[in-house]
Amino acid sequence: MTTDLGRPRNRQIDDAVLAATAELIGEVPYAELSVGAIAQRAGTSKPAIYRRWPSKVHLVHEAVFPIGEATRIPSTGSLAGDIREMVRRVAAILAPARAALPGLIGEMAADPTLHAALLERFGDVITRGLGDFLSDAVARGEVRPDVSADELAEAVAGITLVSLLTRGAAPDDDWLDRAATLMMRGIST
Template sequence: MTEQNGRPRDTRIDSAVLSAAAELLTEVGYADLTMAAIADRAGTSRPAVYRRWPSRAHLVHEAVFRDADTSAVAATGALETDLRAVVARTVALLTSPLARLAVPGLIGEAAADATLNQRLLDRFAVQGWRGLDGHLAAAIERGELRPGFDGGVLLEVVIGSALAALLIRGPDGLTDAWVESTTRLLLDGLRAP
C-alpha cells in the first residue's frame, strides 16, 4: 500500500500489525482486543496503526480474511454443483478459526459502521464469487434456472443462512450435511418449473 502523497508505506508494518491482530484475537478474543495491544505486539505506534485502519473492526476484518480464498468459483456446467460450491465457500469463510472469533463482533460493529458494512458485503458478494452471474446466466440458458433470477439475492440468502446457522448451531454445526441440505433447499427455489 502507498499513500497518495509522501513516502510509501512500510509494508512490513502492515504485515506485522495484521499478524499481531490475528495472534491477539486468538489469545484474548474480539471483545478484549485493543488497538494499543496490537500496536505494542507489532512493535509500532498506535498512530501508525490508525493511519492504516480507522478502527479495530476494520483491522480485524482484514486480519481475519486476508488469506481467505476469494478466487472465482469454477463453473462446472451443473447448477447443483456450482451452488454447492458457493454454499461450501461461504461456510469455509465463516468458520475458519479466526472468523469464529471475530464474525459475531464484526457483525455487531458493521451494523453501526457503513464503511465496514460495505467492506464485509464486498468481501462476500463481490470478491468471493466473481463470475457467479455468468454461472447463473449459463444455468438459465440450460433451462436449469428460472429466467430473471438475481445473483445478488442468491448470495444474500446463502450468506444469511450461513450466518443464522452459525449463530444458532455454532461453527461446528455448519457441517457437510448442512451444506448439502441448504443446497437442496435453495435448488428447490431456483430451478425452472
Template sequence: MITQTDAPEQASGRPRDGRIDEAVLRATAELLVEVGYADLTWAKVASRAGTTRPALYRRWPSLAHLVHEAAFPQSLTAPFPRTGDPATDVRTMVAGALGAFAHPVARAAAPGLVAAVTADPTLHSALLARFSEALGGIEQPLLDLIAGAALFALLLHPGDLDAEPTRTAWTDRITALLTEGVTA
C-alpha cells in the same frame, strides 16, 4: 519493532510498508482468537505487531475495518471457479461461505463485526464487496441466503459444524434447499 522508517522515502512520500500490514493483520488474527473481539484494542494490536498505534490509524479507519480485513483475508474469500452446473456452483458457494465463517478468526470476529457493520456504512460496503467478489457477482438474494445460512448456523450451533461429516451433510442440505426449493 517495525517502523515507518523501514521504508525508503520517495519524492511523493514514503510508500506503505507491506511488512507492517502483514504483521498487523497477523497480530489481529492471533489476538482475536486469544482475547476475542470485545477485548481487542489498538494498543494490543500495535504491541503484538511491533509497531505504533499511529501506524494503524493511518491504514485502517476503525478497529472494525482492521478486524474485517484480518478475519476475511483475500485467501479466504478468493473467487471460486464456475463449472457451468448450477447445483455444483451453489454447493461450492455454500461450502466456501461455511468455511470462511467457520475459520477460527472469522468465528471470533463475527459477533462484533455484525454489530459494527450495522453502524458503519463504509464497513458494510467493504464486507459486501469482499463477499460479492468471492461469489463472482451472483444475485444479491442468493448471496444473502448463502452467507446468512452459514453465519446463522455457526452462531446457533457453535462447534456442531466442525466435524467434516456434519459439515458436508449441512452443506448438502442447504444446497438442496437452494437448488431444488423448499417444496421439492
C-alpha cells in the same frame, strides 16, 4: 504525471497486522481487542495501523474476511457442485470469524456508513463475479432468471452464519450437502 509522496507502504507490515488481528480475535472477545495489542503482536505501532485502517472495525473486517482465492467463484463443472463449494468456502471464512461477528454486526448496525464501506470490499465479488456466474447458469437453463447475485449471496451467507452460531462448530459434509441442495431447489428452473 503524478508523483507519490512519502515512503511506499510496506506490505510486510500489512500482512503482520492482519495475521496478528486474526490470531487475537480468536483469543480475546471483540470488545476487549485493542489496536495497541494488535500493534504489539504485529511488531509495529498504532500510528502505522491507523495509517492503513481508519478504525479497529475496518481492520478486523479485513482480517477475518480476506478477499482472495476463497472468495473466487468456483468452477467445479456442475451447478450443484459450484453451489456446494460456495457454501463450503463461506463456512471456511465465517468459522474463524465467528468470535468477531457479534462486535462487527453491532458496529455495522450503529453506523450505516461503516456498513456500506465494509460491504464495498465484497462488492466486486458479489456483483460482478457472482452476477456473471448466475448469467451463465441462466443461459444454460439451470437457474431462474429472477435470481439475483445479492439474493444468492445473502442466502449462502445467511444459512452458513446461522448454522455456525447455533451449532458452534464448522459444518460437516452432510450439512454442506443439505445446504447446497436447499440452495439448488431455491434457484433452479
